[in-house]
Amino acid sequence: MGRGKPWTREDVIIAYALYCVIPFSKVNNSNQTIKNAAAVMERSPASLKMRICNLAALDPDFLATGRAGLTSVASLDREVYAEFSSDWQRLSATAEELLGLPIFDVAEPVYNGPDRRRKKTYAEISDKQARRFFRKSVIAAYEGRCCISGMTIPQMLIASHIKPYAVSDLQTERANPANGLLLNAFYDRAFDQGLMTVLPDLTILISDQVKEVYTDERTKEWLYSIEGTKIKRPARFAPNRDLLAYHNEYVFLR
Incomplete structure (x- = not known):
């Protein structure tokens, strides 16, 4: 056939x-x-x-x-x-x-x-x-793995928009897989709320606004400990540098 x-x-x-x-x-x-x-x-x-x-x-x-x-x-x-x-x-x-x-x-x-x-x-x-x-x-x-933690539980994974969906271009950005990171629910929420960002070189940065206020051990363990590390680069559709720059500038809390 x-x-x-x-x-x-x-x-x-x-x-x-x-x-x-x-x-x-x-x-x-x-x-x-x-x-x-x-x-x-x-x-x-x-x-x-x-x-x-x-x-x-x-x-x-x-x-x-x-x-x-x-x-x-x-x-x-x-x-x-x-x-x-x-x-x-x-x-x-x-x-x-x-x-x-x-x-x-x-x-x-x-x-x-x-x-x-x-x-x-x-x-x-x-x-x-x-x-x-x-x-x-x-x-x-991302082969079904959170690009930060490596978690593979499907129910806990979210395809997170780098540039928020509401302000993304309908044709070139909203459904563009290069406008996405696969994150577990905890990191998706932190990224979405600007508590963390990913630099164009894929390095993770945590907001000083958070670090100045929250000093409990769990926050240190789950959030602050990943600062300076890099997300796992996907096999294809690597995060778009311009879209990461947008998140750094307009979503990340400085």
């Missing part, structure tokens, strides 16, 4: 979206998401897996980790990568529409008539879908 079948632009869009949301360690022929997508695309899981791996060769953040994608990169791959790597919300919406599967763990609400809850607008559906895509892609980038 799928042998010799030409790859279309639509196929590559699906492959790129899957590259974003599947941890690289789980990109294999037996991955259920890949198998389900391949069946819809009328391709073999091996063929789809190979295309996903090809896209790694276009990702500078992935290559910066010292790992290498496959060297055979088609011009169509480059075109799709260039088109969607700055329009994440459209990538997630387009891929899921083409595939017809809830690959980002969100399905379009069903409208059951006037006596039911009102029908959600397209914008609301798209926003929810983009949020799910963002979370799943950030989890994949």
